Structure formats: structure tokens, C-alpha cells
Amino acid sequence: MKKKLIIIAVFIKSCIIVAQEDKYQWLEEVDSKKSLEFVESLNKKTEEILTKQTNYQALYNNILTVVNSKERIVYPTIYGEYVYNFWQDKDHVRGIWRRMKKADYIANKTQWEIILDIDKLSEKDNIKWVFKGVSGLYPNYSRFLVNLSNGGGDAVVVKEFDATKKEFIDNGFYVPESKTSIAYLDENTVIIGTNFGEGSLTTSGYPKIVKLWKRGTAITEAKTIFTGKDTDVYNSGYVIHEENKSYFIISNSDTFFTKKTFLYWNNKLLELKIPNDADISGILKNQLIILLKSDWTINNKTFKQGSIVSVGFNELIENKFSIKNIYTPTASSSVSGISTTKSMLIFNILNNVKGELYKGVYQNHKWINTKLNAPDFGTISIVATDDTCEDFYFNFQNFLEPTTLYLSNATNNSIQKIKALPSFFPSDKYKVEQFKVASKDGEMIPYFVVSSKNMTLNGTNPTLLYGYGGFENPELPFYSAGMGISWLENGGVYVLANIRGGSEFGPRWHQAGLKEKRQNIYNDFTAIAEDLIAKKITSPKNLGIMGGSNGGLLVGVAFTQRPDLYNAVVCQVPLLDMQRYSKLLAGASWIGEYGNPDIPEEWEYIKKYSPYHNLKDNTKYPEVFFMTSTRDDRVHPGHARKMAAKMIDMGYPIFYYENTEGGHGGSSTNEQRAKFNALYYSYLWMKLKN
Numbered sequence: 096m097k098k099k100l101i102i103i104a105v106f107i108k109s110c111i112i113v114a115q116e117d118k119y120q121w122l123e124e125v126d127s128k129k130s131l132e133f134v135e136s137l138n139k140k141t142e143e144i145l146t147k148q149t150n151y152q153a154l155y156n157n158i159l160t161v162v163n164s165k166e167r168i169v170y171p172t173i174y175g176e177y178v179y180n181f182w183q184d185k186d187h188v189r190g191i192w193r194r195m196k197k198a199d200y201i202a203n204k205t206q207w208e209i210i211l212d213i214d215k216l217s218e219k220d221n222i223k224w225v226f227k228g229v230s231g232l233y234p235n236y237s238r239f240l241v242n243l244s245n246g247g248g249d250a251v252v253v254k255e256f257d258a259t260k261k262e263f264i265d266n267g268f269y270v271p272e273s274k275t276s277i278a279y280l281d282e283n284t285v286i287i288g289t290n291f292g293e294g295s296l297t298t299s300g301y302p303k304i305v306k307l308w309k310r311g312t313a314i315t316e317a318k319t320i321f322t323g324k325d326t327d328v329y330n331s332g333y334v335i336h337e338e339n340k341s342y343f344i345i346s347n348s349d350t351f352f353t354k355k356t357f358l359y360w361n362n363k364l365l366e367l368k369i370p371n372d373a374d375i376s377g378i379l380k381n382q383l384i385i386l387l388k389s390d391w392t393i394n395n396k397t398f399k400q401g402s403i404v405s406v407g408f409n410e411l412i413e414n415k416f417s418i419k420n421i422y423t424p425t426a427s428s429s430v431s432g433i434s435t436t437k438s439m440l441i442f443n444i445l446n447n448v449k450g451e452l453y454k455g456v457y458q459n460h461k462w463i464n465t466k467l468n469a470p471d472f473g474t475i476s477i478v479a480t481d482d483t484c485e486d487f488y489f490n491f492q493n494f495l496e497p498t499t500l501y502l503s504n505a506t507n508n509s510i511q512k513i514k515a516l517p518s519f520f521p522s523d524k525y526k527v528e529q530f531k532v533a534s535k536d537g538e539m540i541p542y543f544v545v546s547s548k549n550m551t552l553n554g555t556n557p558t559l560l561y562g563y564g565g566f567e568n569p570e571l572p573f574y575s576a577g578m579g580i581s582w583l584e585n586g587g588v589y590v591l592a593n594i595r596g597g598s599e600f601g602p603r604w605h606q607a608g609l610k611e612k613r614q615n616i617y618n619d620f621t622a623i624a625e626d627l628i629a630k631k632i633t634s635p636k637n638l639g640i641m642g643g644s645n646g647g648l649l650v651g652v653a654f655t656q657r658p659d660l661y662n663a664v665v666c667q668v669p670l671l672d673m674q675r676y677s678k679l680l681a682g683a684s685w686i687g688e689y690g691n692p693d694i695p696e697e698w699e700y701i702k703k704y705s706p707y708h709n710l711k712d713n714t715k716y717p718e719v720f721f722m723t724s725t726r727d728d729r730v731h732p733g734h735a736r737k738m739a740a741k742m743i744d745m746g747y748p749i750f751y752y753e754n755t756e757g758g759h760g761g762s763s764t765n766e767q768r769a770k771f772n773a774l775y776y777s778y779l780w781m782k783l784k785n
Contacts, residue, residue, distance in 0.1 A: 117672075119740045123679065123733035125725060130736065134725070137739060137751035141720075141774070145750070148777040154581050155773035159185075161519060161576040162765040168500050168514045171200060171488055173481045174236035180207070181226055188764045189213040190226050194258075197481075201502060201513070210261055211241070223756055225763045227251050232279045233336050240268060240277050240285070247758030248728035249681070250274050268310070274301050274728075276331035280343060283310040286332035287317065294325075299684035301329040305345055320359060321345045328684040332359075336482065337378045338437075342408075344375070350687035351566070352388070358412065367411055376403075376433035379440055380457040382419070383408045386430055388602040391418075399423050401601035403430055403442060403455075405462070421455050421462045429601035431569065434477045436485045439505040443475045443489070448529070448541060448571065448599050450475030452489060454505045467508055469501070474571040488513070492574040494545045494589075495522035519576035520584050524548060527572070532626040535618040538595070538607070542623045543572060544632065545589040557783035558588040558633035560624060564596035564616040565645035566688060567605045581776045586784075588632060594619035596645075610690040611700045617652045624653070624660045637783050639663030641775070644730055644759065645670065645688075651706035651738070654717055663782035664719040665775045668727055668759055671734040673705035674698070679731035707738055712745060720750040720778045722761065722771065729759040750778060 124130050145151060163185045171178040178200040183190040191214075193207040217224045227242035237259055242251040253275055255267030270277065273290040280286050288302025289295075291314070297303045303325065306317035323330040329348040334341050343359040353371040357364040369375075372388040382405035391398045393416055398404050403421040410417050422442065424430065431450065433442045440455035440462075452469040455462045469475055473493030478500065480487040485505040492498040497516035503509060526548045531539045550556060559582060563570055570591050582589055593599045596608035596616040608616040624640070627633050638661050642650040647669020654664045674692045676682040690697035702708055710716075719742070723735040732753060739751045752774055754761055762768040 117675070117737070119737040120675075120733075122736035122740060123675075123731060125732060131725075133736065133740070134751075134753045138753060141750045141752050145774050145777045145781070148781055150585075150780055151773055151777045154776050155769050157580050158577050158772045159765060159769035161580070162768055164517075166517050168490075168498060168516060169200075170490075170500065171479045173197070173479050174231045175234065175483075177236070179210075179229075182207075183765055185765070187212070187214055188766065189217050189224060192226060192229075201511075203513070210258060211256065213243075216243075223763065225756075225758070229256075230278045232282060233334070233341070238264070238267075238279075238282070240279070242275075244758065245272065246726035246756040247724070247760065247763040248726045249758065250728055253277055266311075268308070270314070276302055276305075276329075276333075278333050280307065280334060280341075284308065286320075286334070286343065287314075288331050291315075291317075297323065297327045297329065297683070298325055299328050299681050301681070301684065303327060303330055305330055305332045321347065321357065321364065323347050324349070326683075328687075335375075335378050337381075342378065351684055352687050360412065365412060368414060369406070369411075377435045378408055379405075379435045380438070381408050382406065382457060383411060384421070384433060384435070384440060386433060393418060400603060401429055403433065405457075419460070419462060422453070422464065424601050427600065429569075429598055429604070431475070431571075431598075432477045434480045434487065435482070436480050436487055436505050437482055439485060441477055441480065441487055441489075441505060443477060445569065445571070445599060448543075448569070448593055449473065450491070450571075454508075465508070467503065468510060469503075470496075470499075474573060493572040494527050494543070494574065495525055496574060497522075497576075498574045516574065516576065520579035522579070525583055530626065530630075532622045534595075534615065534622045536615065538615070538619070540595070540619045540622060541593045541599070542626075543591045543593075544627075545583065545591075546632070547583070547586070547588075550588065550632070552631040554628070554631045554634040555637055556588045556633050557586060557780070558590060558627060558638050559779060559783075560590040560592060560620075560627065560638065560640045561646075562592035562594055562620050562623075562640070562642050562649050563644075563646040564592070564594040564608060564620065564649050565605075566596070566685075567598040567602070568645075569593070569597040569599045571599075577772055581772065582779075585780065587779075590623070590627060592620055592623050594623070609688060610697070613689065613700070613704060616649065617656060617704060620649060620653055621657055621660070624657070628660070635660050636662050639665065639779050639783050641665035641667070641779075643667035643669070643761075647671070647730075647735075648673075648706070652704045652709075654719060655706045655709045655711075656704070658714055658716045661717045663779055664717050665722065665779065666719055666735070666738075667722045667775075668724065668730050668732075668761060669721070669734055669738075670730055671705075671738045672707040673701050674708065676734070679733060681729050682731070707734075707741065710738075710741060710745060716742070716747050718748050718750065718782065720752070720775060722752050722754075722775065724754045724757040724759070724761050726754075726756045727759045727761075 177194040179194045192211040193209045225244040225247040227244045229239040232238040239256045241256045253270035255264045275289040277287045288305045303323045305321040308317035345357040348354040356367045374386040376384040387402050401424040405419050428446045431443045431445045444451045452467040470491045476490045478488040499515040500513045502511045528544045531541045640650045647666045651671045692698045721735040723732040757763045
């Protein structure tokens with residue numbers, strides 16, 4: 096009996112230890128009074144110091160001037176005969192949704208027709224609405240499903256809008272706040288995945304069930320088309336249009352990177368037998384365009400990882416395969432984007448992290464590719480295509496050339512400059528260099544350095560190293576007026592890391608940092624930091640690092656693993672507690688990237704880098720600046736809050752700023768964006784300037 100009591104006592108004690116293991120877990124209660132008092136206290140201390148820096152007001156004013164500038168590029172989205180655009184400035188703080196005829200846009204006319212004023216709507220509803228995009232009714236786009244977020248989070252309210260009358264439709268489709276997927280099937284039917292009630296969401300908080308909802312009926316009467324598993328990441332339905340045909344597709348994402356794809360055909364679901372890690376990029380000339388993430392061997396032929404291929408859609412439905420290769424990458428190239436015009440494929444390629452633009456024409460049962468005469472030595476992104484003709488828009492930018500929007504025609508290969516940003520800083524004073532350094536395992540990791548042409552290699556240059564390293568997101572050269580006037584013009588050096596985890600060199604670059612291979616990413620980042628110091632571009636005293644979201648995790652790992660390398664850390668909307676990340680908000684959806692901390696074997700490798708669990712006593716850490724948003728419903732603000740609280744209790748000084756709205760982007764209005772940026776630039780100059 097005594098032995099049994101001892102066992103029970105030990106069990107109770109172990110439960111108490113587990114319950115007390117994370118004494119900062121109360122900070123995960125987003126809107127609790129205690130949590131918000133903690134946030135308000137740290138915000139106040141941070142603002143008192145940083146807003147009193149001698150350069151803060153100038154930084155704020157300059158950044159606000161840039162983001163409010165009338166000279167910004169008006170980016171197009173094409174719906175039918177109109178170009179639509181969402182715009183924010185000092186007169187439209189929350190923004191206006193507007194349109195003009197396509198010909199008027201090309202002619203650079205400035206008279207826009209305002210469709211929806213978000214400032215007026217916010218005032219009327221007494222809600223801080225944030226515009227989160229629309230889904231239109233094909234092909235005339237007289238109606239739209241408008242997504243509105245209360246405060247900037249991913250969860251949205253969906254309201255149906257009449258673009259002709261410029262008003263929301265009484266008794267139209269309406270969906271309460273949720274992480275909703277919705278699209279028109281036809282004028283009176285929508286494909287919807289949302290919170291239908293208990294059991295309708297995945298453990299990641301996204302739709303588990305896809306339904307067809309008829310106009311004039313209650314959402315409870317919607318017809319269920321597909322039901323996934325609780326452990327799925329996301330399930331959704333959408334329509335691919337090709338000329339006079341429409342295809343209703345169901346995507347069943349069981350992990351962040353894998354999915355089954357179904358065609359809803361003759362009131363039945365038909366699974367398309369394509370690789371579950373491949374991405375569908377449209378249908379053209381009855382060819383299903385597919386981007387491969389792994390080798391695909393079929394009919395005794397192997398199509399390489401990272402290739403673009405096509406499959407005859409009619410044959411695919413019948414489980415017959417006639418696969419055609421469109422593009423095969425080299426060791427130094429990867430596919431960055433794929434779009435379609437009325438009859439042509441447009442794709443852009445990264446070649447050693449520099450953009451190239453191609454078109455593909457399907458003739459005589461094969462693809463013929465032509466490289467287009469786009470600008471060189473920068474980043475190309477396809478902005479908008481028009482499925483009624485061969486026109487498409489693309490963007491070009493690099494670190495020193497102002498961003499420029501071009502209109503091209505895929506038939507005659509013409510290129511017309513539509514709009515370019517003004518030069519907000521004198522770029523002729525600066526140079527861009529690309530270097531490579533060997534990571535710990537020998538892989539050569541490229542990075543860009545933007546600096547003054549007169550930079551002295553004496554180890555004293557204030558240097559900001561930026562990275563992300565995850566989820567197949569490449570870090571590409573970009574033009575930033577804010578970075579130019581706030582950092583370069585004051586003597587700073589900017590460094591962009593092309594570490595593994597992104598897709599700079601295709602799927603292999605991403606897969607080299609998944610799960611148990613995660614440390615490769617952090618070793619890459621460390622190697623770049625050490626190389627910058629070895630080249631005497633900077634020194635640990637003058638080196639700062641910055642990253643957001645997964646990049647916030649990156650810099651969190653960087654300063655806990657190698658605190659000796661950095662004197663400033665800007666850690667934005669970060670993941671930091673990698674033991675509980677999968678239990679917070681959308682965290683479960685990222686298990687395919689990081690692994691599952693609830694599985695002991697996987698926690699073994701996760702715990703080795705989890706920043707929250709690797710803080711040590713008596714260590715000289717840099718004075719970290721944590722930045723997040725109360726309304727971030729993707730990466731929980733509890734990560735930043737708990738890390739800050741733990742460091743404070745361990746005696747380490749930190750800075751902390753949490754915006755009360757803004758979602759995962761951190762800010763909702765231009766004023767908030769200017770403040771967010773001015774705060775971290777003030778911090779960086781305070782820490783890194785000689």
C-alpha cells in the first residue's frame with residue numbers, strides 16, 4: 096500500500112511539474128486583462144526610448160511620405176473589361192477599391208471610379224475593417240464576394256457586393272467571421288468551406304468540409320461535396336475557367352505541401368492521379384499545367400523535380416497519361432511563377448536568383464518556348480493576366496532600380512512601360528554584389544550585399560542581414576524606398592540571404608531544410624554572418640539581423656545559438672516556442688515544415704533549436720527587439736510575449752512592441768506601417784552605429 100501511495104505521489108508531482116513547466120502560458124490568452132497590461136507596459140517602455148531617438152521623427156516622416164506617395168505604382172487586377180485596384184493614402188487611411196476601363200488604364204488616365212470606400216464603411220459599421228480581397232463572378236464580374244477582416248487577421252467576414260450598383264446585396268451571400276474559402280460556381284451557387292459548426296474545421300483552424308450553397312437557402316442547407324479529416328491542413332473548392340469551359344476542383348490538403356486533387360464531374364468526385372506534392376497552374380488548350388516538386392516517373396519516363404509539365408485533361412479524367420515537358424530546370428535555375436493568357440503560357444525563371452521571362456505556345460502536340468525581352472539582373476513577377484486576350488502585366492525591380500510595371504503582349508512580344516516608381520534615393524551611390532559561402536555541410540549559399548561604392552572594409556559598417564528560410568519562399572532582389580532612405584542613405588549596408596528552406600534553386604533547396612534537416616538553414620545563416628565579418632564588411636558589434644514569421648524563428652535561433660555574432664535582432668511576428676507552436680492558431684498546419692513536437696523522436700531535433708527552450712543563464716545576448724500584433728491570427732502573439740517575459744525574468748533587457756491591429760502583416764494603415772518601420776530602424780541605428 097505504501098509503495099502504491101508513493102507511485103501516486105510521484106505521478107501527481109510529475110503532473111504539477113508539467114502544468115508549471117511553462118509559467119508564461121497565460122500570455123497566450125490574447126485579450127485577457129493581464130496579458131494586455133503586460134503588452135501595454137512593454138510598449139510604453141519601448142516607445143519612450145525609441146521615439147526619443149534623434150532620428151525617429153525623420154524616419155517616420157520619410158517612410159510615411161513614401162507609403163502615402165501618389166507616385167506609387169497602381170497595380171492592376173483584371174476582371175472582365177475593367178482594371179481594379181485597391182489603394183491607401185493619407186486621404187484613404189483604410190483604403191478604396193476602385194476601377195477603370197482597361198484602355199484608360201493603359202493610357203495612364205487618373206480618373207478612377209470608386210467602388211467601395213473602406214474608411215466610410217468602417218465609420219458606418221464602427222469596425223476597423225481591413226480589405227482582404229475579392230472573388231468575382233465569371234465572366235462579366237458584375238458581382239463580387241468581398242472579404243473584410245476586423246483588425247487585419249486572416250479570419251474574414253464575407254459579403255456579396257453588386258459592382259454595378261456599388262452596394263452590398265441585401266439577402267446576398269453572407270458568411271460570418273471565419274477562415275473561409277469561397278468562390279462562385281455560377282450566379283446562384285458558391286463553393287464554400289467555412290466554420291459550419293462543431294467538427295467543421297481542421298485542427299489547424301481551416302475548413303474541413305466543402306459545400307455547394309444555393310442562393311436564397313440557409314447555409315445549413317448547403318450540399319456537402321467533400322469532407323476531409325480533422326488532421327488535414329486545409330480543404331477548399333475552386334473553379335478553373337478555360338474559354339467556354341469551367342472545371343470545379345476540390346483540393347484536399349493533408350499537409351502544408353501535399354494534397355489530393357479531385358474534379359467534381361457529373362455530380363461525382365473524380366481523383367486526378369497526379370503527384371500529391373505537385374502544384375496545378377491552370378488549364379490551357381485542354382492541357383493541365385503542373386509544376387513538379389519531386390521526380391515523376393510514368394510510362395517509363397522520368398520528369399525532373401522542379402519541371403513544368405502538362406497532361407491532356409480529357410485523357411487524365413480517363414486515367415490515361417500523355418505527359419509533355421514544358422521546362423526543365425538546371426542546377427542553378429528554378430520556376431518562380433506560372434500564369435496563362437487566352438492562349439499562351441507565361442512563366443518566369445530564377446537563374447542564379449535573377450529573373451528571366453518566357454512564354455510557351457502549344458502547337459502540334461508540343462510546347463515551344465521563347466524567352467521574352469524583359470529587363471535583366473533583377474526580380475520579375477507576373478502581376479496580372481487577361482484571359483480574354485494575350486496581354487499580361489509584369490513587374491521588374493532590383494535593389495537599386497525603381498520598381499517598374501510593364502505591359503506585354505504574348506503574341507507579338509511587345510513590352511510597354513506603364514509606370515515606374517520615382518527614385519526615392521540616389522542609387523548611383525551604391526553597388527550590389529553577390530557572394531557565396533560554404534555552409535557547414537559544404538553547400539554553397541549565395542547572398543547579396545548592397546552598400547556604398549565607397550564602403551571601407553574596416554569592420555565598422557552598420558550592417559543589416561535579412562533572411563527567411565522556409566516554406567518555399569525565395570528571397571529576391573527588391574526595390575525598397577524605405578530601406579534606401581532609412582538605411583542605405585544613413586550609411587548602412589543591407590544583406591539578403593538566400594539560405595535553404597526557400598525555393599531559390601527549386602524544390603531541393605526547400606526540402607534540404609525540412610524537419611530533421613532544419614539546422615541546415617540556421618547553419619547557412621550563421622555562415623553568411625561569419626563571412627560578412629571575415630570580409631571586414633562588418634563586425635559583431637555592428638551586425639544586426641531581421642526576420643518575420645518563420646524569419647522571426649530564424650533570427651530567434653540565430654541569437655540563441657550564436658549570440659556572439661550579433662548586436663541587434665529585429666524579431667517580427669515570430670514563432671519561438673516550438674513545443675507549443677502546433678497548438679496555437681494555424682500552427683498545426685506547419686507540421687510538414689517543422690515536424691510534430693508531440694512525437695518524441697521529432698521533438699528531439701526540434702528542441703535543439705527552439706529559441707524559447709534554449710535561452711541560457713549568464714549569456715551575453717543582444718538586446719532583442721520583438722514586434723508582433725494582437726490581431727495576428729496566424730502566428731500567435733504569445734510566441735513573442737512569452738519569449739520577452741522569459742528573457743526579462745532572466746535579467747536580459749529587451750525591446751517589445753505589439754500593434755493592437757494589423758494581423759500577420761503587423762499593420763493595417765500607412766500610419767501604422769510608418770511607425771512600425773521607424774521604430775525598428777531607430778532601434779537598429781541606436782545599436783549598430785559607431
